Amino acid sequence: MAATMNDVAQRAGVSVKTVSNVVNGYPHIRESTRARVLAAIEELDYQLNVAARNLRTGRTGIIALALPELSLPYFAELADSVIQAADAMGLTVLIEQTGSRRERELEVLSGARRHLTDGLLFSPLALGAGDEALLDVDFPMVLLGERLFPDAVDHVTMQNVEGARAATEHLLGLGRRRVAVVGVHPGEVVGSAGLRLRGYREAIEAAGLPFDERLLGEAGLWHRSTGAAAAAHLLDSGAEPDAIFAMNDAMALGVLHELQVRGVRVPDDVAVIGFDAVDEGEYSNPSLSTVDPGREQIAETAVRLLAEQIADKAGTHRPQRVYADFRILERRSTVPA
Template identity: 60%
Template sequence: MHDVAAAAGVSVKTVSNVVNDYPHIRPATREKVQRAIDELGYRMNLSARNLRQGRTGIIGLALPELSLPYFAELADSVIRAAEDRGLVVLIEQTSADRQHELDVLTSERRQLTDGLIFSPLELGPDDADALKVPYPIVVLGERIFGGDWDHVTMNNVDGARAATQHLIDRGRRRIAVIGAHAGEAMGSAALRVLGYQTALAANGIPFDPDLVIEGGLWHRATGADCVERVIASGVEFDAVFGLNDALALGAMHALHAHRIDVPGTVAVVGFDDIEDAAYASPTLTTISPGREQIAATAIDVLMARIAGDTEPFRRVIADFSLIERESTAP
């Protein structure tokens, strides 16, 4: 920095103001300093700057399971958004285990990070006190609402309602919903089933509990098993709403195995718009929940808290859209 100052004929403080993008600098001075920076190949020592500011430049991202395509693609979106803002992401997998989720919040690794983006699957409202941590945190998902933390999530109810309405608009009346979680009062499964029920009611279609098929973790194998069970039960259905794309893709595999035409006999819709959805056969109609918006918003909110923002805690619901593809073609 002293070399740049000497080459530009300015003070070291002026060089510091330029590289830190201080706004009140004359354009001619900024240009002169930037030219010296380019000629000398100067690069800011980010480690030294972060140490002075009491920061590491690293944020944590704790996700349930990277083998689930949605979370893998979400991690990719977060990493790219962080890189655009000069941050590094430390990823931790909790394996959808309650104790692992609690351990992430108190881990010594938190000393390495300036803040945490956290997506719990097993914690619930009774665990709200665990999220009262002494560092910036942004919570994703639907497990815990209304606490003293920032929350970025997707519109599960309206997205599921739109997916179900799309099937109804295609003339389907016996819509099986797969991947439900019995007894769940809060969470993506409960909210998406609520959206499904809302669409049925709005169209005067009776709710049939036999068409709500329970499943565990939302993998392709779970979706295939759900369809196998509904076929074996003899319950008539003309559409399948997979509560995520992996379930829907597994459902289509099982339907193909039984030589049931998709979408002719059974239409299929998913939720999440993972990359595989666009390359399935047939391609999968799905709800895009605003993954890029979720990632960018979570990063920006976390950065603001790291910088000392004391505004009231935010709850941001991302926009969604219906992506129509071949699995529901008329």
């Protein structure tokens, strides 16, 4: 006969209510207890009657994750981290790709698919200042990314300014004095490019060096190809950089490629550091120094906050803005063997 919830409770040594809390993704459960219940479920091959649970609780057990572009390594790896964090809480993740298009981001907020999920993790790029009212939604939602909105909604993000400053300081600390930056969006202030340029500029000026606009490498989309093109422009323009900070790892990998094609030695002639700590950078040649922005912490915190909202029937949840911890990963693209 099929295992029941009572069977799982007896095997795990907990109450039926605790088993129910685990399978319904209730957040306030000790991890050791959750692990025992999940182990018992696996041992007994307990099959949750999802249809019955949904009717009883009004929940689907599914959350949505809306990201700009899964072809970028950071977002792909963030999605993986979110899936793992959600799985640990008994939640399934439905992934949507917006392409950074405003109409798609609006559809994410109001489209028909919303009734399929219990809540939304949302990383908007097209929405920004003036769109605050659009985020006044009647379902659980946690924002990700750099677009800064009022504190009326949970928001988990990274320390863009501080991380970029630390990356630039790392290069300056190695004795580099012609530090270029790749990924600039002219005129941007609140997005990733604007914030990371601010951190770069703070480090340059704190070191007593002039801010040289010839060392700014513009790039629209942050891909490998745009990183390579920006590096080529810097080298051909006579800017003579002795180090390059790329605002994400995809562009940094493109920078490495362009330097190697031209016979420029890394890090002897030009040191390179990226931002994001994607897996590919550990295996590039040379391995890529980078800013680890706390991707797993971002995923785990965002899922936890969303689960708290979903479980908050009394309406006592207070929105939070959380900045993940970051660290510099020193590898061979800046520090030779």
